[in-house]
Amino acid sequence: MSERLRAHQTTADPLAFQPAQTSRLAGRVRLPAQQGGNSPVMAVSLDKVLSRIHALPELSPVVLRALQLTDREFISAREIVGVISVDARFSMRIVKAANTPCYTLPRPVTSVGEAVLLLGTDSFREVVLIAAARDIFHRDLPGYGLSGSEMWAHSLACGMAAQIIAELTEYSNPQEAFVSGLLHDVGKIVLNEEMQSALAVIRAQMARADCAFVDAERAILGYDHCDVGGRVARSWGLPQYIVQAVALHRKPIVSRQTVPLAGYVHLGEALCCAAGIGLGFEGLNFTLETQALTDFKFTEDMADAALSRLVDKMSASQTLLAAP
Amino acid sequence: MGEAIMVGMAEVKVTQSADDMLIALGLGSSICICAFDAQASIAAMAYVVLPENHNNETAAGKYADTAVPLLIEMMSRNGAAADRIRAAIIGGAQLFAFNGTGVRLEIGARNIEAVKAALQAERVPVAATDLGGSTGRSVHLTGDGRVRVKVLGKGETDLVHLGEVSVAALAGDSR
Numbered sequence: 001m002s003e004r005l006r007a008h009q010t011t012a013d014p015l016a017f018q019p020a021q022t023s024r025l026a027g028r029v030r031l032p033a034q035q036g037g038n039s040p041v042m043a044v045s046l047d048k049v050l051s052r053i054h055a056l057p058e059l060s061p062v063v064l065r066a067l068q069l070t071d072r073e074f075i076s077a078r079e080i081v082g083v084i085s086v087d088a089r090f091s092m093r094i095v096k097a098a099n100t101p102c103y104t105l106p107r108p109v110t111s112v113g114e115a116v117l118l119l120g121t122d123s124f125r126e127v128v129l130i131a132a133a134r135d136i137f138h139r140d141l142p143g144y145g146l147s148g149s150e151m152w153a154h155s156l157a158c159g160m161a162a163q164i165i166a167e168l169t170e171y172s173n174p175q176e177a178f179v180s181g182l183l184h185d186v187g188k189i190v191l192n193e194e195m196q197s198a199l200a201v202i203r204a205q206m207a208r209a210d211c212a213f214v215d216a217e218r219a220i221l222g223y224d225h226c227d228v229g230g231r232v233a234r235s236w237g238l239p240q241y242i243v244q245a246v247a248l249h250r251k252p253i254v255s256r257q258t259v260p261l262a263g264y265v266h267l268g269e270a271l272c273c274a275a276g277i278g279l280g281f282e283g284l285n286f287t288l289e290t291q292a293l294t295d296f297k298f299t300e301d302m303a304d305a306a307l308s309r310l311v312d313k314m315s316a317s318q319t320l321l322a323a324p
Numbered sequence: 325m326g327e328a329i330m331v332g333m334a335e336v337k338v339t340q341s342a343d344d345m346l347i348a349l350g351l352g353s354s355i356c357i358c359a360f361d362a363q364a365s366i367a368a369m370a371y372v373v374l375p376e377n378h379n380n381e382t383a384a385g386k387y388a389d390t391a392v393p394l395l396i397e398m399m400s401r402n403g404a405a406a407d408r409i410r411a412a413i414i415g416g417a418q419l420f421a422f423n424g425t426g427v428r429l430e431i432g433a434r435n436i437e438a439v440k441a442a443l444q445a446e447r448v449p450v451a452a453t454d455l456g457g458s459t460g461r462s463v464h465l466t467g468d469g470r471v472r473v474k475v476l477g478k479g480e481t482d483l484v485h486l487g488e489v490s491v492a493a494l495a496g497d498s499r
Contacts (some may be wrong), residue, residue, distance in 0.1 A: 145477055274354075274432070275353075276349075285458050315333070
């Protein structure tokens with residue numbers, strides 16, 4: 001983990017659960033408590049929701065091992081090929097991802113070994129992550145108004161946008177921002193079922209309280225997709241920086257400072273909203289924490305440049321977005 | 325049977341078939357420009373992402389200031405006359421709220437201003453608009469000039485029939 005990240009990382013447990021009525025935005029949002037009650041309207045026990053984590057597709061041992069190997073500074077082509085080639089479907093997906101125009105290879109690759117050699121460590125790591133995340137995120141979420149392709153496009157675009165912003169602001173390890181962005185909405189997959197029955201009430205809450213979607217989600221259910229997503233990331237044994245970025249991506253300011261990776265994902269998601277990528281029912285109903293812009297010295301011109309690069313990258317990634 | 329023509333981010337597309345439908349999906353802060361020449365029966369759509377092409381990028385369709393001239397050029401090449409073109413503009417949504425002070429990302433508002441200015445510079449009258457707010461929109465423009473806007477979860481509305489917009493109604497109006 002980078003020095004800069006360590007320096008800014010919050011010591012507070014990002015998953016320390018804060019019930020809806022004590023939310024930092026409680027002053028802005030007229031929570032159900034202020035309408036006569038003192039608890040979320042449709043509280044479904046968080047434990048019950050979290051029990052569904054086990055129904056998510058597991059990261060296969062091959063994928064996990066590949067991710068561990070790609071976490072090293074230098075990748076041994078022989079070692080990684082040995083691990084990945086056991087899973088033919090995963091290998092095929094890696095080759096397909098490597099051949100997308102955004103990696104500008106001198107020639108198309110036909111094997112994992114070739115992909116390692118031609119892509120280099122950083123891009124190969126990215127390709128492995130994309131291939132691994134595809135199965136998890138390409139799924140219909142009617143509770144959020146997202147088709148499988150929209151959900152996958154949003155996840156991929158948020159990873160790319162977070163990485164672009166990290167690069168523009170000279171963060172030492174932009175790929176950490178990519179991974180965090182790619183996985184940021186995993187909580188929506190788990191909460192989709194609750195959302196299908198709660199959506200009408202959540203919309204009514206947004207209209208009544210004039211609040212953002214995620215605040216209504218929290219007011220009605222008692223937790224939001226960030227809380228749940230952080231727990232999924234932790235249950236998968238992912239590094240703490242990812243757990244923290246997933247859990248805090250909508251509220252990345254802790255102790256008046258932006259938590260770096262959560263902040264990159266937060267701004268990355270704002271850019272995805274601007275680009276209209278995977279909006280769903282939520283639309284642009286997103287509260288931007290402008291402190292993150294200040295902390296990263298992220299100007300309006302940089303935002304335009306980042307959005308322009310995101311559009312180009314997404315256009316060059318059509319094969320990643322297409323149905324399997 | 326007409327064709328459904330998808331118009332992606334930064335693209336400009338034209339059709340001469342009244343049965344075709346130009347479609348822009350998932351507009352956020354971006355702006356969809358629908359343009360129509362009723363006499364030549366030529367429809368076009370541009371999907372503008374950002375206000376100004378500062379670096380003279382080749383992707384002219386991405387920016388309001390270069391997309392509008394490109395749109396008119398493409399329509400003219402197919403037989404449209406610039407002074408007969410009528411437009412509708414949709415999108416330019418904004419993030420719901422900004423918590424804190426200082427810099428904001430108001431791309432939607434800047435896009436609206438830039439698209440209006442670029443259309444005005446080319447003397448293209450705007451017959452209808454559906455702009456701002458914080459909802460995502462999708463737009464359908466049929467080859468005969470009808471513009472339909474869809475907001476996810478809120479249904480569809482007919483915004484305007486550009487083929488039936490009278491010049492008199494737009495006289496002096498270059499919004």
